[in-house]
Amino acid sequence: MTAQKITIEPVTRIEGHARITIHLDDSGAVERSFLHVDEFRGLEKFSEGRPHFEMPQITQRICGICPVSHHLASAKSCDAIMGVEPPRAALLLRELLHMGQFVQSHGMHFFYLAGPDLVLGFDADPAVRNVFGLIEADPQLALKAVGLRRFGQQIIERLGGKRVHPNFAVPGGVNAPLSIQDRDAISGEIETQIGTALEGVGLLNGWVEKNRDLALRFASFPSNYMGMVDAAGRLALYDGEIRICDPAGRRLEQFHPRDYLDHVAEHVEPWSFLKFPHYRKQGWPQGSYRVGPLGRLNVIDAIPTPLAQEEFKRFRQIADGRPVEGSLFYHYARLIELIYALERIDQLLAEPEILALDTRACGPAEPRCRGIAAIEAPRGTLVHDYSVDANGLIARANLIVATGHNNWAMNRAVESVAKSFVHGPAVAEGMLNRVEAAVRCYDPCFSCSTHAIGRMPLELTLIGPDGRVLGRLAR
């Protein structure tokens, strides 16, 4: 057998641009694989010199899918720089905005991006294995899914004036209160949307029932996990402490986000612009962890809303109380969080204070030269860390984005699938689909994580031990 390498490009139904190379040994078996992220954008660098209070608007332009996460993480960092605590109404409204973002993002990922693999099958023609194929297969469900995403977008629009890139959070609070009319309009739709989310859970669980072995084995591997928890150790998406657990679910660390550099380090590989964050005390690569829906549900003790908690109990039974390792279960965890987000919207709207007019901090402030904040974005933990000069201008910015945290795990998932499905230089379409599906579990956003310009292609290159390129697949 001669030297062999497989390249997959583009990886479809993800955000951003990725390329995969698979290296084969002399016998044609997979030796190693790499998920390369070739985009570079440099947003941290060109933020330097901007007034810090502009950052909630600037940083959300990184992404059109999860701008709210950047918007809010940035506003929280600015709160810290200004030394102010937003009033309770503002905190409730920021969280409401955040939940709208979770609904639209998680709804989109499951029904538009992942759903087609499950409904139509991994081996379906890529030309129809997409949201439009889903529409033809089940137009009623597809229509509900579109409505679900629109519901999330409308929450963002009602609060921030626009469905994408809202203008709402400001240092010290938010720039407008919630009207009774908007509260009632949102409230009126929650029950319907929870129904759609539960239908998604039914669809997924039905698929898992029929494909249990695949679901448990597909891109399944042990890792550490990271996610935010509230004071009671329950799921927290807007604010809380960050918890890291080991592969057995034992707590390794729990810390305030401002101390993230004590616990998180970043490793650089020459073959990708995307860094590899890891648990500092264990080093690279032993300290690698997973974030996002699966990471979060593997570190929390409970979920503070009833329907999501019921589903979480079933989730915990998959591995008899231990962390769930299969990457496909990201989809299940995502749907449980979708239910939580919808229930949480209901809880937030029931708070009388959410209608209060006092939405910005006033009074004495204690400005600081640094502000660090974290939030759970739909794809995982998001850290914004700004240092400012005496005039409040950004001197240094560091953003650690969910897809970066999952970089090691995505590489591991690709390798796991490649080892199962690649034998020799001939690359079957079904293998390509499965490698893509493994990446897609993590719902990566390469545009965010590299702060990058680019489209979202995937290229697979097959390479042998002598480095010779034997084949290339591009989509």
Place this chain on the structure above:
Amino acid sequence: MTRAVVMGLGNPDRGDDGVAFHVVNRLRRRLGAPPLDDGDTGLGAAAAEAAVLFFRQLVPELVLDVGGCSRLVFVDAHVPAEPRAIVCSRIGPQARWAPGLTHALPPEGFLWLLQAFAGRAPESFLVSVRGERFDFTRKLSPTPAALVDPAAGVVLNLIRPNADHRFLTDHPREV
């Protein structure tokens, strides 16, 4: 839903790609509606004769906002390779222009979605204006700027009940 909907499409930060924003606002003025501000879509506002809206791009969710209209007119820019100043075409649903993800959804794909969800797509037209420069500027080039008023006139004619179809160029569109 109002009888007719106009959906302007484009990015006003990319020069002539945003010509539809100006056409939409010219049309709104003629219909007595306030012009849209930067970032406004016009969704949710009361409209008598027609809803005149603007979006940076089409996405599937908008199907729920415009479903039920009797006539739909898209306004867009076209590249200089198309020599005609204003192209006005009748268009219909086409699945092949409904790609796998929503990063780019052409009007024909959007109409396919409308048809899939509602059982029918409205009578639809695409009015496009020839752009010259698509780089980072908010200013229109002189030629497309001069075409804003005529294009608004073409759209206005299309949304009126007794549309004069002499404006239709009826040449198939290249995407």
